[in-house]
Amino acid sequence: MFNECRHIKPNGIKCKSPALRSTPYCYFHTGLYRSRNPSSTNDKEPIILPSLEDCTGVQIALQQVLGALGSSRIDPRCAGLYLRGLQIAARLANMPASNSSEEFVRDLNYENNGDSLAPEKIACEPPQDCLGCDQREQCEIFEDYEDEVEQLEESAAEAEEEPEDK
Numbered sequence: 001m002f003n004e005c006r007h008i009k010p011n012g013i014k015c016k017s018p019a020l021r022s023t024p025y026c027y028f029h030t031g032l033y034r035s036r037n038p039s040s041t042n043d044k045e046p047i048i049l050p051s052l053e054d055c056t057g058v059q060i061a062l063q064q065v066l067g068a069l070g071s072s073r074i075d076p077r078c079a080g081l082y083l084r085g086l087q088i089a090a091r092l093a094n095m096p097a098s099n100s101s102e103e104f105v106r107d108l109n110y111e112n113n114g115d116s117l118a119p120e121k122i123a124c125e126p127p128q129d130c131l132g133c134d135q136r137e138q139c140e141i142f143e144d145y146e147d148e149v150e151q152l153e154e155s156a157a158e159a160e161e162e163p164e165d166k
Contacts, residue, residue: 001124005029006109006117010050010057014118024117045073047082052089062086127152 005015005026017026069079127148
């Protein structure tokens with residue numbers, strides 16, 4: 001079993017990648033949150049862009065860049081670089097996703113620094129995790145692995161019955 005990443009994408013859907021041990025995030029989002037702590041010595045307020053992993057994030061970032069340009073927080077050359085990067089991000093965000101099971105986040109938890117997280121969830125890896133699971137009767141995916149679980153249980157029972165040769 002493993003914990004799922006608790007990052008919430010800008011469109012409200014939770015990342016479902018396995019979280020790294022002792023962190024609430026997967027590999028990608030751990031790096032993302034590290035890069036969000038700007039160490040700017042500039043007297044202008046830095047632009048902190050959202051995650052650009054989907055079209056919603058790109059749209060929010062576009063609004064922020066255009067707002068900063070309009071209020072003269074950034075110069076036109078810098079804005080051009082941001083907009084070029086957002087153009088690339090928009091192309092990548094339009095690519096089809098590898099997993100299509102999306103689950104919208106309905107509750108939020110907050111870290112000490114104020115970052116919002118999806119609720120903690122532990123996911124299983126069938127059929128091995130099904131062997132000792134007490135949630136089989138309520139599990140939505142158990143029947144997909146029922147035959148494999150029976151085979152694993154039979155193999156385990158046969159291994160216990162065999163006398164050890166010494």
